[in-house]
Amino acid sequence: MTAPESIRNYVAWFRQAAPYIHAFRGRTFVIGFGGEVAQGALAQALAQDCNLLAALGIRLVLVHGARPQIDAELKRRGLKAKYHKGLRVTDPAALECVKSAMGVTRLEIEALLSQGLPNTPMAGAWMRVTGGNFITAKPVGVVDGVDYQYTGAVRKIIAEEISADLDQQNVVLISPIGVSPAGEIFNLSMEEVAESVAVALQAEKLIFLCDAPGVTDRRDQLVEAITADEAEKLLKKPQRLTEDLGLYLPCCVRASRAGVKRAHLIDRDIDGGLLLELFTHEGVGTVVTRDPLARLREATIDDVAAIVGLIAPLEADGTLVRRGRERLEMEIGRFSVLDHDGVILGCAALYPFSKDRAAELACLAVNPDYRRVGYGEQLLHYMEARARRAGIKRLFVLTTRTSHWFIERGFKEAGVDFLPREKRELYNWQRRSKVLGKTL
Secondary structure, X not given: OOOOHHHHHHHHHHHHXXXXXXXXXXXXXXXXXXXXXXXXXXXXXXXXXXXXXXHOOOEEEEEEOOHHHHHHHHHHOOOOOOEEOOEXXXXXXXXXHHHHHHHHHHHHHHHHHOOOOOOOOOOOOOOOEEOOOOEEEEEOOEEOOEEOEOEEEEEEEOHHHHHHHHHOOOEEEEOOXXXXXXXXXXXXXXXXXXXXXXXXXXXXXXXXXXXXXXXXOOOOOEXXXXXXXXXXXXXXXXXXXXXXXXXXHHHHHHXXXXXXXXXXXXXXXXXXXXXXXHHOOOOOOEEEXXXXXXXEEEOOHHHHHHHHHHHHHHHHOOOOOOOOHHHHHHOHHHEEEEEEOOEEEEEEEEEEEHHHOEEEEEEEEEOHHHOOOOHHHHHHHHHHHHXXXXXXXXXEEEEOOOXXXXXXXXXXXXXXXXXXXXXXXXXXXXOOOEEEEEEO
16 A cells, blocks of 8 residues: 655655754754744744754754844834944943843743644643853943943853753753843843854754855855855855844854854744754755865775665666675775765775776765765765775776766776776676776
């Protein structure tokens, strides 16, 4: 009996999400979002998604902003909002508005996180939301002749207190307000607080919900992953960044260099964007990392299962010669893999014939969903470099289906005589594979 397609798609997605569920349990995520999110149409959906993350054993720290709420409170009192270089100038009157707006916004978020109505995603859930004086602040001071007054900067995060709350399976909700040792109250920026908390906790992820899909290229196409160095270059072109990206991207760069493993920028207007970014390999936003997400490396015994999954469909349709798992385990030292954020998307093997200073390039396979990304070519270049380091002078491949792909990349058709004698004696005449060679 075959299940409906929608059910099959759900099962496939759930299986795809399983490795992330295992990997994220017990990890700390810091999620920063502005007041626009807190008062927006998707605030309740975000609360439900956070409830799901907590139920999966993820240690959650939420840092909220309240800029539009503060501006509304200033307007209500007949006061004008003052900014300099994107940062609010907080005079005594503005500070009263900050305290009022922050308090109300926090209460509203706590209410959203505390829902447990029947027939909702939070039915039966009980999220314990906590907070505290986790932030010691200092004044920003005078910049370019402008006195920021009660606008502050983070001086210290009391990380051990936050960790203690997280250890009790609480969700920690932090408002961007800090106090000085002298007892003064300072208005802080949400993004700086989120960054500082993530670094202090050495969080697995720092996540910002923003006013853009993420970082985009010159053709307005989403950039799924970017390194801190690449992001820093982009920051020198502020005209390509939205207001939120201009504020959040520098935080992502600094956090990734300070030990936070991943920093994410996600469109705040995508319903379920948080879940899609975290539990699908493609994601929906931009991830910032210190080092590139995709890396080529030598395979280990732990990669055997992933390699089997990659090559099994190609063995089934006759593209590749069948290899048993036991053989793969014995020959794993011949293999290299393309590792993308812990997921193996490609593999290839090199079988040297030392006497002839030749080697067979075999078992080159890439996940079908990523064949147009250029991973096959990256694998080929990597294997060629590996062969050169081993003193190999010529490569050859045996193929029945992909001869054109290799020819386009410098291989030439050659007869069976091109093969080393040892390999020539094992040539399968029934399979009639084409022999392609390339001089290194």
